[in-house]
Amino acid sequence: MIKEKFTNLKITIVGLGVIGGSFAKSLKALNVDKVWAVDLDDKTLVKAEELGIIDKGYKDASEPIQKSDLIILCIYPKQIIEFIQMYKNKFKNNSIITDVTGIKNGYIKAINPILPESVDFVFGHPMAGREKKGIDFSSREVFQGANYLITPNKRNEEENIKLIEELVLAMGFKRVSRVDVDKHDEIISYTSQLPHAIAVSLINSDEWAPEIDLFIGDSYRELTRIARINEDLWCELFMGNKENLIPQIELFENKIRELKDYLINGDEEKLKELFRESTKRREKIT
Amino acid sequence: MIKEKFTNLKITIVGLGVIGGSFAKSLKALNVDKVWAVDLDDKTLVKAEELGIIDKGYKDASEPIQKSDLIILCIYPKQIIEFIQMYKNKFKNNSIITDVTGIKNGYIKAINPILPESVDFVFGHPMAGREKKGIDFSSREVFQGANYLITPNKRNEEENIKLIEELVLAMGFKRVSRVDVDKHDEIISYTSQLPHAIAVSLINSDEWAPEIDLFIGDSYRELTRIARINEDLWCELFMGNKENLIPQIELFENKIRELKDYLINGDEEKLKELFRESTKRREKIT
Numbered sequence: 001m002i003k004e005k006f007t008n009l010k011i012t013i014v015g016l017g018v019i020g021g022s023f024a025k026s027l028k029a030l031n032v033d034k035v036w037a038v039d040l041d042d043k044t045l046v047k048a049e050e051l052g053i054i055d056k057g058y059k060d061a062s063e064p065i066q067k068s069d070l071i072i073l074c075i076y077p078k079q080i081i082e083f084i085q086m087y088k089n090k091f092k093n094n095s096i097i098t099d100v101t102g103i104k105n106g107y108i109k110a111i112n113p114i115l116p117e118s119v120d121f122v123f124g125h126p127m128a129g130r131e132k133k134g135i136d137f138s139s140r141e142v143f144q145g146a147n148y149l150i151t152p153n154k155r156n157e158e159e160n161i162k163l164i165e166e167l168v169l170a171m172g173f174k175r176v177s178r179v180d181v182d183k184h185d186e187i188i189s190y191t192s193q194l195p196h197a198i199a200v201s202l203i204n205s206d207e208w209a210p211e212i213d214l215f216i217g218d219s220y221r222e223l224t225r226i227a228r229i230n231e232d233l234w235c236e237l238f239m240g241n242k243e244n245l246i247p248q249i250e251l252f253e254n255k256i257r258e259l260k261d262y263l264i265n266g267d268e269e270k271l272k273e274l275f276r277e278s279t280k281r282r283e284k285i286t
Numbered sequence: 287m288i289k290e291k292f293t294n295l296k297i298t299i300v301g302l303g304v305i306g307g308s309f310a311k312s313l314k315a316l317n318v319d320k321v322w323a324v325d326l327d328d329k330t331l332v333k334a335e336e337l338g339i340i341d342k343g344y345k346d347a348s349e350p351i352q353k354s355d356l357i358i359l360c361i362y363p364k365q366i367i368e369f370i371q372m373y374k375n376k377f378k379n380n381s382i383i384t385d386v387t388g389i390k391n392g393y394i395k396a397i398n399p400i401l402p403e404s405v406d407f408v409f410g411h412p413m414a415g416r417e418k419k420g421i422d423f424s425s426r427e428v429f430q431g432a433n434y435l436i437t438p439n440k441r442n443e444e445e446n447i448k449l450i451e452e453l454v455l456a457m458g459f460k461r462v463s464r465v466d467v468d469k470h471d472e473i474i475s476y477t478s479q480l481p482h483a484i485a486v487s488l489i490n491s492d493e494w495a496p497e498i499d500l501f502i503g504d505s506y507r508e509l510t511r512i513a514r515i516n517e518d519l520w521c522e523l524f525m526g527n528k529e530n531l532i533p534q535i536e537l538f539e540n541k542i543r544e545l546k547d548y549l550i551n552g553d554e555e556k557l558k559e560l561f562r563e564s565t566k567r568r569e570k571i572t
Contacts, residue, residue: 127503147500177500187494187501195509198484200564201541205534208473213572214433214463215473217413221571222508223481228568231561235554242549248491249546253539255487260535263528268521275517278486282514285507286499 006167010034012068013054014061014083016044018130019100020074021138024053026171029140036064044135062090070163073099077107077236081114088116096160097121102192103241104151105185112155120160125149125184126173127192131228144172149188151181189244193237197249199227292453296320298354299340300347300369302330304416305386306360307424310339312457315426322350330421348376356449359385363393363522370400379404382446386412388478389527390437391471398441406446411435411470412459413478417514430458435474437467475530479523483535485513 009032013020016039027035037054038061039045045057058064065071065087073080080099091097097119101107104123115121128146130137148168152161165176179187203224206212238245262270295318299306302325313321323340324347325331331343344350351357351373359366366385377383383405387393390409401407414432416423434454438447451462465473489510492498524531548556 127501129503146503149501175500179500184501187498190492190494191498191501191506192503195488195505197542197545198488198509199505200560201538201545202481202484203564203567204560205537205541206476206567207537208476209567210570212473212477213570214461214465215413215435215470215477216571217415217432217478219481219485219512220477222511223484224564224568224571225508226505227564229561229565231558231565234561235558238549238557239552239554242552246546246549249542249549251491251493252487253542255491256483256535256539259483259487260532263524263532263535266525266528268525271524272517272521274486274490275515275520278489278510278513279515279517281489281492281495282510284496284499285502285510 005163006030006032006170008033009070010036010068011070011072012036012038012061012064013072013074014038015074015079016041016048016054016057016135016138017074017133018135018137018142019126019128020072021048021053021135022128022140022142023072023074023100023171024048025138025140026143028053030167030170034067036068038064047135061087065090065095066092068092069095070167071095071097073097076233077101077103077240080107081110084111084114088114091116091119093118095119096163098124098164100124100126102188102237103185104181106240108151108153108181112153115155120155120157122156122160122164123151123153123181124164124168125151125188126168128173131226133230140172143168145174146172148173148176149184150176150178151184152178153181185241186244189241189248193234193241193245194248194252196226196229196234197238197245198252199224200229203227291449292316292318292456294319295356296322296354297356297358298322298324298347298350299358299360300324301360301365302327302334302340302343302421302424303360303419304421304423304428305412305414306358307334307339307421308414308426308428309358309360309457310334311424311426312429314339316453316456320353322354324350333421347373351376351381352378354378355381356453357381357383359383362519363387363389363526366393367396367400370397374400374402377402377405381405382449383407384410384450386410388474388523389471390467392526394437394439394467398439401441406441406443408442408446408450409437409439409467410450410454411437411474412454414459417512419516426458429454431460432458434459434462435470436462436464437470438464439467471527472530475527475534479520479527479531480534480538482512482515482520483524483531484538485510486515489513 035054037057048054321340323343334340
């Protein structure tokens with residue numbers, strides 16, 4: 001059983017939101033030795049203890065991280081830098097840190113120089129989430145069948161990367177891939193940030209609220225679900241990856257302009273060609 | 287029981303695709319007197335008879351429509367005009383025709399002049415569907431909780447509009463609304479055609495296929511689901527409603543350009559304002 005690998009692990013989760021809470025629930029189900037959590041919100045910690053999804057909650061990270069083999073940072077990108085700076089002398093020797101943030105390059109460059117020698121930070125990105133915030137919306141199901149990306153760097157030990165890979169597969173992720181950090185941020189600007197930019201812009205161009213509710217079907221609901229967005233987190237992700245995101249938006253703008261031009265010109269054959277191409281592409285996606 | 291109202295109804299469904307098949311399944315569940323179907327495809331008719339979701343299938347509409355109180359046209363907009371022209375002398379006196387097409391104005395203008403006096407065409411639009419074609423993907427569930435729009439015109443009898451309203455509510459639609467036909471086409475260009483234009487353009491701007499599959503999460507999957515699109519149907523809907531759709535695309539283009547400008551200028555506060563606005567709007571949608 002692969003699960004036996006994890007029964008000695010002591011783990012601290014920092015930030016018990018949707019993702020942190022989902023990690024806690026998943027790790028408890030794997031019977032790891034300890035799941036501790038750090039959060040600024042008392043109620044969240046009490047709730048998590050009562051639910052039995054953590055062994056103990058802390059407002060200060062000093063105590064749990066000194067005993068932890070693995071620390072999972074489920075906080076905003078900028079907070080990660082602050083966290084490392086604040087606690088750099090408290091980590092256990094040979095412990096592993098990992099994160100869940102949606103953009104990587106800038107943060108890896110900022111974090112690696114301030115990281116203690118004895119700690120290995122394996123940067124990770126679970127491609128999963130919910131549009132609603134907070135532990136109440138966390139669940140093991142969030143991760144089932146989802147993609148996980150790891151952006152290794154030359155400081156990382158192979159065995160530590162492997163541990164993260166095995167752990168997240170055991171939690172229910174379907175595929176874990178190792179990708180170059182620049183490529184990660186470039187493709188993610190297309191698959192993650194651009195869809196959010198589109199959803200926000202679509203709903204913000206509504207001129208018929210509130211009666212719009214009578215005129216919508218599944219497609220509009222789906223295309224706007226993520227327009228309900230955590231403004232602080234996504235502002236960081238957008239601004240932190242703008243060098244990639246801006247050209248992606250422009251590529252998309254070109255494509256929708258092309259479609260519009262075919263409409264204006266009444267070019268049915270060209271329009272159908274776009275539809276055939278999009279259908280072919282969508283059928284390939286799992 | 288409202289259902290008793292329908293037990294004497296003889297109904298012909300023309301076109302047994304996803305929507306036609308879902309009508310057949312829903313009407314059978316309501317115990318209407320007869321559900322006949324017309325389709326060009328023999329296999330579809332045989333399958334529907336074997337499933338027991340229709341009483342009998344026909345390739346020629348002449349026979350069933352002569353006996354039908356209600357005819358539901360689940361075919362493409364342009365085919366509706368051909369159908370009315372071909373069968374205008376066959377309809378039973380005082381029968382009702384309805385349709386399910388996603389745009390209305392041009393078709394109502396073309397159909398009303400060629401319609402026999404003794405027939406009442408109540409134009410309808412179920413805001414429901416599937417991205418996959420054919421009877422195999424039909425189900426009663428398609429319609430559960432969905433919106434239904436009716437665009438009455440001065441030829442319509444009040445009692446006939448009411449019958450359609452009661453029938454589709456009994457089938458599981460949540461809300462039926464009567465709307466002005468110009469307004470219907472204008473709002474639908476925003477809630478239905480624009481999301482399809484966006485989904486198609488998003489997936490067509492992918493530059494990383496086939497490895498993109500490793501980098502996607504729920505948001506990308508959702509925003510591209512409808513990029514798998516019936517090219518003939520949607521070409522008709524786009525071209526037939528281009529006077530409304532083009533300005534809608536431009537409104538959306540302005541909104542995404544605004545977002546891009548905030549990114550370029552690093553204006554975090556303005557970007558967050560867009561996110562707050564989109565969140566507020568999305569929370570209001572049911």
